[in-house]
Amino acid sequence: MWKVLIADDEPKIRKGLKRIIESFNLELEIVAEAEEGEMALDLAKEHRPHILLVDINMPFLDGLGFIEKVHDFLPYSIVIIITGYDEFRYAQRAIKLQVFDYLLKPINSEELKNIIIKGIVHLQNQPKNMENIDVINNNEEEYSPIVVLLKNYMDSHYMQEDLSLHEVADKFDISPSYLGKLMKHELGKTFIEYLTEIRIENAKKMLREENIGIKIHEVAQLVGYSSQHYFSRVFKKEVGVSPIEYKQNIKIEPL
Numbered sequence: 001m002w003k004v005l006i007a008d009d010e011p012k013i014r015k016g017l018k019r020i021i022e023s024f025n026l027e028l029e030i031v032a033e034a035e036e037g038e039m040a041l042d043l044a045k046e047h048r049p050h051i052l053l054v055d056i057n058m059p060f061l062d063g064l065g066f067i068e069k070v071h072d073f074l075p076y077s078i079v080i081i082i083t084g085y086d087e088f089r090y091a092q093r094a095i096k097l098q099v100f101d102y103l104l105k106p107i108n109s110e111e112l113k114n115i116i117i118k119g120i121v122h123l124q125n126q127p128k129n130m131e132n133i134d135v136i137n138n139n140e141e142e143y144s145p146i147v148v149l150l151k152n153y154m155d156s157h158y159m160q161e162d163l164s165l166h167e168v169a170d171k172f173d174i175s176p177s178y179l180g181k182l183m184k185h186e187l188g189k190t191f192i193e194y195l196t197e198i199r200i201e202n203a204k205k206m207l208r209e210e211n212i213g214i215k216i217h218e219v220a221q222l223v224g225y226s227s228q229h230y231f232s233r234v235f236k237k238e239v240g241v242s243p244i245e246y247k248q249n250i251k252i253e254p255l
Contacts, residue, residue, distance in 0.1 A: 002120060003031045005049040007040035007066065008082065009058045013105070017053060017082070020109045026116065037061025044070050049077060050123055051116065056083040067097050078119045082107060117214065118159060118222055121202050146174070147186045151194075158198040159224045165191040199223040200238045203231075207247045216243045 004021060008014050014033050021028055031047040034040035036059045044052065052070065056063035067079050078100035100122070101115045143151070150168065157163055168191070169176040183191055203223045206214055214222075220231035236242045241249070 001027050001029045002051055002123065003047060003049040004028050004051045004053065005032045005034070005040065005044055005047065006030060006053045007034040007037070007058060007063065008053075008055040009035050010055075011035070013055070013082075017107070020107070020112060021116070023109070024113050024116065026113075026120070028116070035059075037063065037066040040066055041069055044074060048074060051119055052077060052079045053082050054079055056081060064097065067099065071097065076123070078122060080112075080115060080119070114218070114222060117206065120209070121205050121222075122156065124205055143186050144182070146179075147182060150179070150183070151187075154195060154198060158195060158202065159222055161224050161226055163195065163224065195224075196234060196238065199225070200235055203235060203243065204239070204246065207243060216247075219243065 006014050006017050008017070014035075018030055018033070021030060028051070031049055032040075032043035034043050038060045040054070040058070041061065052067075052074075054063045054066060058066070061069075063081060063083070067081075070077070070079070079097075081099050081102045082105065083103075084105045100119055103112065103115070153168060153171065154163070165180055166176050169179045180191055183189060183194065187194055189197065200223075203219050206219050206222065216232070217228040220226075220228045223231070225231035225234070232242050232244075235246070239246060
């Protein structure tokens with residue numbers, strides 16, 4: 001069960017978010033609600049939620065200040081900002097604070113559901129304890145710093161439909177050809193091969209979540225494919241069966 005905290009100074013918003021989230025029929029439990037930042041911080045320390053829905057404009061401690069503090073003790077939880085403010089300076093600071101996503105009020109329930117599903121998949125990829133963290137760190141020592149950064153970036157942006165080698169190379173201010181050679185040398189895969197691997201693995205996780213009741217075209221969109229037909233073709237090539245066949249046979253697949 002994934003624990004959720006809602007922090008917003010408007011009771012109607014908190015009540016609405018709770019109702020929307022409960023309608024998703026996901027493995028989500030709303031463990032705490034807060035009307036101001038200091039209260040939200042105390043509740044986050046007490047309940048240690050996996051997913052935090054946070055408004056920017058809260059009394060005593062604003063949402064961005066809260067996020068900055070909560071990262072100190074919940075580094076692997078995800079934060080989704082929900083706000084009425086559509087200003088670049090807020091989004092810019094939110095990006096620096098590594099916020100998972102940023103939604104404007106009024107909230108579209110389908111958009112929120114998709115973000116939470118992506119969040120659940122992201123959480124499933126996180127280390128569960130310090131032993132796993134040590135294993136990850138040891139594994140990363142095998143790679144150069146730029147490849148570690150690249151892997152982390154692609155692992156959290158794979159759902160972006162137009163993600164490309166050129167875009168990522170620009171992000172890290174190196175040439176695409178050099179980055180491509182570095183990936184092939186250290187990962188044994190091209191950019192497209194690694195991106196496809198991440199997308200298909202995350203698609204499989206979504207399809208295994210029976211309680212989500214997600215449709216194939218929704219999975220395709222959530223992992224970065226605009227075309228369900230193309231996604232199904234790539235999935236079958238990588239996995240050996242179509243997404244529908246995989247979902248139907250999941251109960252007998254050894255995990």
